[in-house]
Amino acid sequence: MSEARSALAGARFAGIAHVEEAGLVGMISFRGDLGHAKVKSAVKAVAGAAIPKPRGVALAGATGVAWMSPDELLILVPHAEADAVVAKLSTALKGQHFMAENVSDARAVFTVTGPHAREVIGKLAPVDMSRFAEGEIRRTRLAQVAAALWISAPDSITVVCFRSGAQYMFDLLSAAAQEGSAVGVY
Amino acid sequence: MLILECPYCGVKGEETEFHAGGEAHLKRFGPGSSDADFETYLFMRENPKGVHLERWRHANGCGKWFHAARCTMTLEVFGTYSAQTYEPPQEIKDILTAKRPGWSWRNFK
Ligand SMILES: [Zn+2]
Numbered sequence: 001m002s003e004a005r006s007a008l009a010g011a012r013f014a015g016i017a018h019v020e021e022a023g024l025v026g027m028i029s030f031r032g033d034l035g036h037a038k039v040k041s042a043v044k045a046v047a048g049a050a051i052p053k054p055r056g057v058a059l060a061g062a063t064g065v066a067w068m069s070p071d072e073l074l075i076l077v078p079h080a081e082a083d084a085v086v087a088k089l090s091t092a093l094k095g096q097h098f099m100a101e102n103v104s105d106a107r108a109v110f111t112v113t114g115p116h117a118r119e120v121i122g123k124l125a126p127v128d129m130s131r132f133a134e135g136e137i138r139r140t141r142l143a144q145v146a147a148a149l150w151i152s153a154p155d156s157i158t159v160v161c162f163r164s165g166a167q168y169m170f171d172l173l174s175a176a177a178q179e180g181s182a183v184g185v186y
Numbered sequence: 187m188l189i190l191e192c193p194y195c196g197v198k199g200e201e202t203e204f205h206a207g208g209e210a211h212l213k214r215f216g217p218g219s220s221d222a223d224f225e226t227y228l229f230m231r232e233n234p235k236g237v238h239l240e241r242w243r244h245a246n247g248c249g250k251w252f253h254a255a256r257c258t259m260t261l262e263v264f265g266t267y268s269a270q271t272y273e274p275p276q277e278i279k280d281i282l283t284a285k286r287p288g289w290s291w292r293n294f295k
Contacts, residue, residue, distance in 0.1 A: 070250070
């Protein structure tokens with residue numbers, strides 16, 4: 001098997017916040033009837049957490065699950081386990097109408113860290129970051145591209161986008177985080 | 187700038203997070219229909235000053251299509267509602283009646 005590589009191999013930028021490409025992250029796009037008992041238990045078994053309420057994310061370390069839409073979840077697992085998790089879901093939900101796809105290598109993940117992390121995102125997304133709380137996921141746009149973001153730790157925000165836009169996203173976050181650009185709104 | 191609330195994920199976002207999808211509640215006339223019906227379906231659209239019903243998609247969010255009732259003159263959004271309907275729900279009609287007495291749009295009033 002070929003060696004898996006993340007989009008930007010851990011690229012970093014330091015300014016008013018630290019921007020870092022987060023490396024390999026296992027991500028499974030799941031679609032199905034999220035209210036179905038079998039779906040609930042199958043997801044919980046692999047994600048270690050129950051399906052969150054709308055716009056919620058439940059994460060413990062590298063494993064967890066995020067609510068993406070009324071019929072879609074993003075399941076996060078260690079990168080090397082993603083295929084096995086898809087197989088597990090497929091076995092548990094055999095005969096059920098659902099989709100579980102390993103999209104790890106179709107996405108790029110970034111973390112923006114520091115006291116100005118909210119400000120960096122606030123410059124790029126039409127989202128009121130002052131009211132954005134831990135345990136919430138927000139799908140939105142960062143400048144020209146779609147992204148999903150959540151608070152991964154105090155002063156740290158995780159951003160997920162399509163891998164094809166990884167360099168654009170890194171440049172964007174770095175520009176918004178450049179030294180001397182703090183606005184001081186949050 | 188419109189502020190729309192997606193009825194599927196509950197996000198209240200500004201217009202650039204969404205994509206406009208044209209007029210709402212079109213009835214499709216396809217193969218076998220009369221030329222006049224087909225032409226109307228393809229080309230004839232409302233162009234109101236005031237109450238308008240439209241389709242929108244939460245393109246940079248949950249991805250779902252929904253409906254919105256808004257005013258083309260003031261850009262006020264009266265409300266948003268499910269895509270799975272042929273006409274605006276009563277609660278939307280009630281809001282329209284309260285805010286724009288005597289409103290009508292195609293067959294609805
Ligand atoms: Zn939505």
